[in-house]
Amino acid sequence: MTAPVPDATGTFFPSPESAARRARPVLFQLARRRPLAFVALLYLVALLVVAVAGPLLAPYDPIAGDLTSALQGPSAEHWLGTDQLGRDTFSRLLVGTGPTMMYTVQVVSAALISGIVLGMTAGFAGGRIDALIMSLSDLLMSLPGMVMLLVALTLFQDEMPIAMLCIGVLISGFLMRVIRANTLSFRQETFIEAAAVSGLPTTLVLVRHILPRQLGTVLVQGSLLTGMALLLVTGVAYLGFGTEPPYPSWGLMIGDGAQIFGTQPALMVASGIAIAITVMATALLGEGLRDLSIERWSGRRIGGRAPRRLPRDGAAAPIPSVAQAPDALLSVEGLEISYGRPGDMHRVVHGVDLVVPRGATVGLVGESGSGKTATARAILGILRGGAITGGRIVLDGADITGIHDFTSAQRAALGIGYIAQEPHLSLDPTWRVGAQLIECLRRHDPALTRQAARARAVELLEAVRMRDPEETFDKYPHELSGGMAQRVAIARALCTQPRLLIADEPTTALDVTVQAEVLDLLRELQERTGMAVLIITHDWGVVADLCTAAVVMREGRVREAASVERLFTAPEDAYTATLLAATPASMPSRRARPSRYAVEPSRRAIEKEASR
């Protein structure tokens, strides 16, 4: 059985058989994880009951009024007061639920049928039919609903159900799109393809295997469509189309309420709130179901994550000076990093020590989850959702442990350059390359004129060996290849003339051939400028190629720190040895050039290679 294919709007049920079995857990989960959505569901169910049983539940006659008790406010007798004819508002609201819901249900049913049938047809048929149905969906989404509803009412005034059907089709454009996207992804699954190959009729495949799996989407979208339909239906009811007075409907009651609003506002307030609460309930239910289904396939809790905030520049606290070994540029001592909220923190980095000597290149090596990136981000002052909870970071005699609270001017003065893993993401996509470099250059040297900055930017692009610096200058990041974009990112890091360059997996996202070029460039720039480099990587080839020393991390602790020569020839730590052994013998980026440190292929690596 293939895993359920996720979609943006939610698919709960992996197969038709289990749909019925899982129906209860979904309700249960909704109650437990999204209580508000569950309450909304209960409200909507109750509303349907009222729609049917309204006349039985109403304490007063909704049509025959008692003029002696006209225009009353809310009281024990009349909970929501009375109108100008002395009719009980609460009773009229209950009885008016019937016609209001009837029209709403008509609109939603038409929308669901139109959206499901056309969406599935488009997704399954493909080609011209698909294109045609998608243009229809575009068309429907670009029509103003209320206007088209009036057109439909002009044509079918005596046939409300037909007008409601028209309007249902009209608001089904978006559902059509979603259902089509689902169908496209379902039909690529093996068992659907197998069914098609074995000659099962298309209609049967669609109805038996694809339709049931749209249930999640249909519930989510159906809920949202109900709110939309209710607003349209009450709107035209207010304009006088639909239920005829003296019979009540919610839309008509608002009109009645507006006439007596000056003397008795209760009627209008009550009927408006009835509509608003119902629409809110449909929105809450729809969103709750959607969140639940996304959580089901992604395993991620939605809404738990606090969005990142833009830090503000507070008052600049002085940066304390501390003693440091003279040859060390960066020293990290007993660094601890924790995530979570105050009182519920869990530590992921447990006392890391590392030293980057001046002018040296140090590798920080480990598997994903070893805490190497968290350590680097802590030094850079860009931890996401985490905090430094212990230890000290010293850069050139200055204690920068509090870097997360530094002002931007203090950060700018530190002289740290940063290169991220994914070059395209580390550049602003809406700015031209040259403008990004100039912005950075002029920030660090406000005296620089625009022309001088431009010349300097072109120089930098030359320095990172861009083939055509002038042309690159005017390009947007997305017009560059990964390797080119990473060169631009390196050029930008160089704008600040950094003493320390921190590169987080700078070649991981690049093609193998480009990796070697970027590494060469980094080595050359390091040798030319004399800056120190801390390079985070899981690739021993990078370490062998660039670094003088390396620190091996695992599960938030340093396992071994030594010169590269020592690490490769005589690793002290068993984990380092395992990690080295697990690396494919011939480093991909290294084959072309002689490496400074030859790595002997381990027996395990050879066996692994042979067993392929």
Add this chain to the structure above:
Amino acid sequence: MLNIVVRRLVAGAALLVVVSALTFVLVALIPGDAASNILGPGASEAQLETLRHQLGLDLPLWQRYLDWAVAAVQGDLGTSIVSPQPVATQLGRGLEVSIPLAFGAVLVGSLIGVAVGVFAAVEGRWLSKALDVLVLVGMALPTFWVALLLSSVVGVQLGWLPATGFVSFDDDPVGWLRSLALPVAALCVGGIAMVSKQTRDSVDETLSRDFIDALRVEGASPRRILFGHVLRNAAIPTVAVLGALFISALSGAVLVESVFGLPGLGSIAVRATSTRDVPVIVGVAVYFCLVVIVVNLVLDVVYALINPKVRVRS
């Protein structure tokens, strides 16, 4: 860029043809034609025939549509059944009311929405949560109810602004502004909710991107990051929802015009609906589509201008 404009124009023309043709065919399908509507039930078959011939109703459907379309392109949308006025004249006057109303609502809604959204995203967690509730309520309030409430409270009880009626700009610019103030306020509530949520979400999303980290390491000031980088990126998805916002504003304008007694396209449509004035309602549908097409075209150009990825591809 030109590519986008041309593609939009072709799609727009297709939309007009489809909407008008569809309306036309549907009109032909309902029993009882304009001739019997005009002459009433007492008319003889001969009288009906004569009038049908005069009105061109005896021609085949496609030819009638073609005649209508040729005339429509020249600005002649036929004559209303109810009044002797040409449809185009009537609708032209309606546009003078509906366009400022809908544009005003979109403009005010997006300005306030963007401000609220950015503030909520930058300022913090509780405000962002409060915004969720406001958005939920704002999207659920029926537009005509808000309109009635504003008209009753601000217009009638407080008497600050006119509760109903429209003043032409040419007659009295201040009066024009005052007569539109409450309708625009009622109509922009949903827009504020929609835009503020979208803006908050896109600012949140932009703040979580890697290039923000790179800028912070460089030492870019928070103000510079927000105004130079975040807002520009966040504007892209926000502009993308403005088209939908405008369409819903046109939809809501129908009800708001009725509430405030504004003689706009919406009021004309409502009147035409109750009198079954087919030429007028077809004309209204065409006019609304035209407005949607023009607005979408402008928005596409704006979108291409702020999003370099679109600009280059075309």
